[in-house]
Amino acid sequence: MLQSKRLILAHFWLAFGSLALALPLGAWQMWARSPLHPWVGDPDLYYRSVTAHGTTLGYVFPTLVAMGFGYAITEVALQRPLIGLKWAWAGWLLIAVGAVTALTPVSMGLASVLYTFYPPMIGNPFYYIGVVLVVVGSWIWVGLMVVNVYAWKRAHPGAPVPLPMYVNVAGSLLWGWTAVGAALELLFQIVPASLGVMHTIDAGLARVFFSWTLHAIVYFWLIPTYIAYYTIVPRAIGGRLFSDSMARLSFALFLVVAMPIGVHHLFSDPQVGAGFKFVHSVFTALVAVPTLLTVFTITASVEIAARLRGGRGALGWLKALPWRNPMMLAVAFSFVMLGFGGAGGLINMSYQLNQSIHNTQWVTGHFHLIFAGAIVIMYFAIAYDLWPHLTGRSLADMGLIRAQLWTWFVGVTVLTFPWHWVGILGMPRRMAFYDYTDPAIAPQALSVDASVVGAVILLVSAALFIVVLIRGHLAPRTAEQEYRFSVAVHPPKTVPVALNGYGLWVGLMLLLTAINYGFPIAHLMSRQDTSVPVIHIGATR
Amino acid sequence: MNRWFTTAVAVTVLVAATSIIIGFAWLPFTQSDSPFRGVWDAICGAAGLIRNRPVTEVVGHPGYKNSSVIVSPGMLPASTADSIGRGATLAQQCTMCHGVRGLSNANTPNLAGQYAPALYKQLQDYKSGARTNAAMSPRVTNLGEQDMRDLVAYYSYLPRLPPYHPGTTGSAPKIVMNGAPMRNIPPCATCHGTVGYKLGTEWLEGESAVYLRTQLEAFASGERHNDISEQMRNVARGMTPAEMEEAAHYYASQP
Numbered sequence: 001m002l003q004s005k006r007l008i009l010a011h012f013w014l015a016f017g018s019l020a021l022a023l024p025l026g027a028w029q030m031w032a033r034s035p036l037h038p039w040v041g042d043p044d045l046y047y048r049s050v051t052a053h054g055t056t057l058g059y060v061f062p063t064l065v066a067m068g069f070g071y072a073i074t075e076v077a078l079q080r081p082l083i084g085l086k087w088a089w090a091g092w093l094l095i096a097v098g099a100v101t102a103l104t105p106v107s108m109g110l111a112s113v114l115y116t117f118y119p120p121m122i123g124n125p126f127y128y129i130g131v132v133l134v135v136v137g138s139w140i141w142v143g144l145m146v147v148n149v150y151a152w153k154r155a156h157p158g159a160p161v162p163l164p165m166y167v168n169v170a171g172s173l174l175w176g177w178t179a180v181g182a183a184l185e186l187l188f189q190i191v192p193a194s195l196g197v198m199h200t201i202d203a204g205l206a207r208v209f210f211s212w213t214l215h216a217i218v219y220f221w222l223i224p225t226y227i228a229y230y231t232i233v234p235r236a237i238g239g240r241l242f243s244d245s246m247a248r249l250s251f252a253l254f255l256v257v258a259m260p261i262g263v264h265h266l267f268s269d270p271q272v273g274a275g276f277k278f279v280h281s282v283f284t285a286l287v288a289v290p291t292l293l294t295v296f297t298i299t300a301s302v303e304i305a306a307r308l309r310g311g312r313g314a315l316g317w318l319k320a321l322p323w324r325n326p327m328m329l330a331v332a333f334s335f336v337m338l339g340f341g342g343a344g345g346l347i348n349m350s351y352q353l354n355q356s357i358h359n360t361q362w363v364t365g366h367f368h369l370i371f372a373g374a375i376v377i378m379y380f381a382i383a384y385d386l387w388p389h390l391t392g393r394s395l396a397d398m399g400l401i402r403a404q405l406w407t408w409f410v411g412v413t414v415l416t417f418p419w420h421w422v423g424i425l426g427m428p429r430r431m432a433f434y435d436y437t438d439p440a441i442a443p444q445a446l447s448v449d450a451s452v453v454g455a456v457i458l459l460v461s462a463a464l465f466i467v468v469l470i471r472g473h474l475a476p477r478t479a480e481q482e483y484r485f486s487v488a489v490h491p492p493k494t495v496p497v498a499l500n501g502y503g504l505w506v507g508l509m510l511l512l513t514a515i516n517y518g519f520p521i522a523h524l525m526s527r528q529d530t531s532v533p534v535i536h537i538g539a540t541r
Numbered sequence: 542m543n544r545w546f547t548t549a550v551a552v553t554v555l556v557a558a559t560s561i562i563i564g565f566a567w568l569p570f571t572q573s574d575s576p577f578r579g580v581w582d583a584i585c586g587a588a589g590l591i592r593n594r595p596v597t598e599v600v601g602h603p604g605y606k607n608s609s610v611i612v613s614p615g616m617l618p619a620s621t622a623d624s625i626g627r628g629a630t631l632a633q634q635c636t637m638c639h640g641v642r643g644l645s646n647a648n649t650p651n652l653a654g655q656y657a658p659a660l661y662k663q664l665q666d667y668k669s670g671a672r673t674n675a676a677m678s679p680r681v682t683n684l685g686e687q688d689m690r691d692l693v694a695y696y697s698y699l700p701r702l703p704p705y706h707p708g709t710t711g712s713a714p715k716i717v718m719n720g721a722p723m724r725n726i727p728p729c730a731t732c733h734g735t736v737g738y739k740l741g742t743e744w745l746e747g748e749s750a751v752y753l754r755t756q757l758e759a760f761a762s763g764e765r766h767n768d769i770s771e772q773m774r775n776v777a778r779g780m781t782p783a784e785m786e787e788a789a790h791y792y793a794s795q796p
Contacts, residue, residue, distance in 0.1 A: 041718050043731060043736065044731075044736060199614045272589055273586070273590070274586070274589075275564040275568075275584070278564030278568060279560045282564075434722060435719070435722055435723060441723070497545070498546065504550075508549060512553065533612055533614065534614060536740065
């Protein structure tokens with residue numbers, strides 16, 4: 001029962017429009033620092049581009065996808081119109097205005113600080129204010145998701161919350177709390193410094209606050225992908241979800257263990273003690289639990305689909321899968337990339353192994369494989385699945401869709417595998433210029449060239465994606481069909497209270513945040529000697 | 542008590558407690574390079590508390606002066622007309638070397654239009670002895686804090702004029718625009734003008750080539766050591782004599 005179609009389409013189009021703008025910047029960066037092109041000469045141009053690319057694709061694009069998808073889930077799963085439609089539009093507007101506010105100073109070269117802010121570098125205040133507006137807009141969505149699910153629960157006492165809504169709200173709560181870290185950093189440290197109210201900043205404390213947001217934000221990006229695994233894939237390929245409870249438990253565990261782990265980004269930072277680094281490393285490892293639960297449940301669900309289609313044998317059922325179905329292709333590609341990305345992640349989260357790749361191109365390769373690869377390919381699949389219901393017109397270009405998914409998978413692979421490799425060879429990240437004529441790094445040149453090829457393939461693939469969506473709007477109208485989510489093998493009649501609400505899991509999330517972040521933050525705040533002078537970026541002479 | 546609640550809380554607390562015991566007690570003791578003086582000391586170390594150095598330990602060479610200036614955006618108030626006027630009077634004693642209006646023909650720095658924080662830091666460093674020079678050091682001894690601020694206000698107020706510097710203005714040399722990443726040398730242009738500006742650095746365009754090269758050599762040899770955190774010494778040590786010459790000539794020939 002999709003009613004707020006314009007709202008959802010507005011979210012998706014703003015998201016995909018921002019992707020179309022920011023993707024060429026990424027490809028340009030890859031090319032500009034490759035040996036295929038003489039150095040552009042101005043490092044600020046490069047960092048400007050990196051800031052715009054990261055801000056758009058880190059804050060604006062995935063947030064809008066999660067929001068649009070969340071509104072769709074609310075109406076379809078709860079079978080009632082969205083409560084707070086005007087608020088939802090206000091949230092959308094805040095994000096649109098925030099994005100423009102943030103990116104204007106970036107494009108003028110006044111805030112080339114990268115999307116992770118990196119104080120004591122300080123850019124133009126409008127950059128940070130724009131980012132705050134984006135976050136506030138997304139918090140409206142968090143509030144609406146909570147209001148809608150509780151209104152539904154009041155109307156249906158004791159009934160299990162439909163799985164898509166249960167997991168969607170879990171994701172929104174994760175984002176609501178994880179964004180607090182960066183919000184504290186912005187409001188109490190960076191914005192006052194950028195406005196000239198403060199001339200020094202505790203960069204170490206700021207990095208701790210940002211790490212609070214920085215890792216869980218990746219799980220927030222991942223949530224729509226995971227929701228699609230559980231609630232769209234089984235239905236789209238003609239199967240059933242293996243276990244409803246397993247799905248709920250996975251998302252509940254994500255709430256608990258996604259948050260208190262960010263210090264693994266600070267393994268080389270001196271301001272956090274080694275004990276806390278170890279504890280964060282342990283909790284990062286625990287993310288394997290919901291991840292492996294998901295891999296098992298989805299593989300089992302896919303096997304159900306295969307056996308329903310006549311698949312036989314221990315592995316022979318793989319042949320019976322609908323490989324020409326875009327959703328089947330997308331989930332397979334996503335799993336392959338998640339597998340390699342996850343394996344790389346094990347290295348990043350290990351306190352000792354991390355030292356070999358810390359601040360190298362390995363890390364950028366890793367998060368592009370996970371985000372641009374495993375996550376974004378499912379965003380495409382979500383759009384393909386929802387589009388006919390949003391436009392009332394069918395997507396007929398199955399061949400084009402398959403080509404798009406294939407090129408995206410190949411593009412990400414060609415982009416990120418050599419990217420990891422040069423990281424292992426020691427190529428540092430966050431540098432604008434590499435002198436490949438130096439024999440010490442000349443062997444990295446070929447791998448960087450390969451990544452450029454991957455980036456170009458991705459550009460082609462993104463263009464195909466936009467073409468498919470636009471052609472979807474131009475196709476003839478078709479009879480409206482009801483959108484529905486996957487059905488579990490055993491649809492739940494009752495679920496444990498713990499898996500029908502969020503109190504327990506949010507409580508544990510807050511408890512672990514206090515244990516894992518409380519002391520480092522309190523300790524740094526209590527010290528008087530940890531601030532350094534700010535360095536304004538883009539200051540005119 | 543709900544079974545889910547007790548199980549979830551128990552497992553979470555158990556994992557947290559176990560990892561805390563390992564991270565804060567066991568691991569610090571197994572590391573042979575951490576001479577802990579007891580359990581509490583080990584826990585404090587793992588928590589990130591900084592232990593004070595024994596008072597008897599001497600840091601650095603005795604008598605070796607580092608710059609004591611902290612460069613921050615709020616270090617100097619906006620200059621007033623009074624301050625500029627007083628600075629102009631005080632500057633009478635600087636004209637012999639730095640020119641009547643802050644533009645030098647004596648291979649000393651041009652001061653006209655120079656950034657105030659950069660001028661202020663050099664005056665402070667001459668006074669503290671972090672930077673020494675036979676001509677400058679004696680003249681700064683009697684300058685008070687307000688005198689320095691006035692002088693700085695005056696010179697940063699003067700307009701930059703392109704002085705006469707023979708030489709061609711070709712494309713910027715590699716060391717200026719790219720630095721040398723493999724030797725950990727950032728581009729000169731990202732701090733000293735052309736591409737970017739960082740607080741506390743000098744604007745170098747139009748300075749004397751002889752002066753610039755001499756300073757690079759002084760940084761490389763350690764004779765000059767008033768740069769914060771050895772920023773310039775680390776850069777200059779990695780530069781070849783040819784690169785120093787190129788960079789000095791490039792900046793000298795800029796308008």
